[in-house]
Amino acid sequence: MPDSTSPHADPSGDSPTxxxxxxxxxxxxxxxxxxxxxxxxxxxxxxxLGRGRSGVRAGTKAQDTEAVAAARRTVGLAKHGLxxxxxxxxELSEQDRHARAADALAALEGDEAAAGRVFGGGDRx
Numbered sequence: 001m002p003d004s005t006s007p008h009a010d011p012s013g014d015s016p017t018x019x020x021x022x023x024x025x026x027x028x029x030x031x032x033x034x035x036x037x038x039x040x041x042x043x044x045x046x047x048x049l050g051r052g053r054s055g056v057r058a059g060t061k062a063q064d065t066e067a068v069a070a071a072r073r074t075v076g077l078a079k080h081g082l083x084x085x086x087x088x089x090x091e092l093s094e095q096d097r098h099a100r101a102a103d104a105l106a107a108l109e110g111d112e113a114a115a116g117r118v119f120g121g122g123d124r125x
Contacts, residue, residue, distance in 0.1 A: 016090050034083030034101070036094050041101050042082065048108045049078035077104050080118045 022029045033042060055071030076085065081104025083089035089097050103117045 021088070021090060031084045031088065034089040034097050036089070036097050037082070037101050041105065044105055045078045045081045045101065045108075048074055048105075049082070052078060074108065077107050077118060080104050081108075086118070 016035075020035070021032055023032055024030070037045075052071050052074030055074060056068055059065075059067030059071055079085040081101045083097060083100070086100070092100070100118060107118055
């Protein structure tokens with residue numbers, strides 16, 4: 001968690017509680033979706049996430065390692081966009097959080113440069 005001098009610290013001084021950051025399923029803790037994202041963006045990313053998960057299942061059943069890898073990439077991009085992977089959303093500015101989601105959506109729709117920004121955290125250039 002960043003300290004108050006961190007460039008990623010919440011300027012309002014309010015930081016989310018663990019209950020707002022995580023949820024638990026069968027004893028395993030998972031990061032929650034970024035609450036700052038618009039409902040439409042979350043819906044689009046979750047649609048990609050569902051298709052990716054379906055692709056992993058289908059590729060695994062068919063023993064198609066390339067299909068599984070591609071589907072896992074889709075899952076990873078969607079989860080990064082949702083704030084569930086990568087830098088914790090509560091450590092980023094709201095602008096960076098929205099940019100990460102937009103880059104993930106662009107990457108999921110075929111923009112490879114956007115994928116590099118999502119995974120690499122580089123500039124929006």
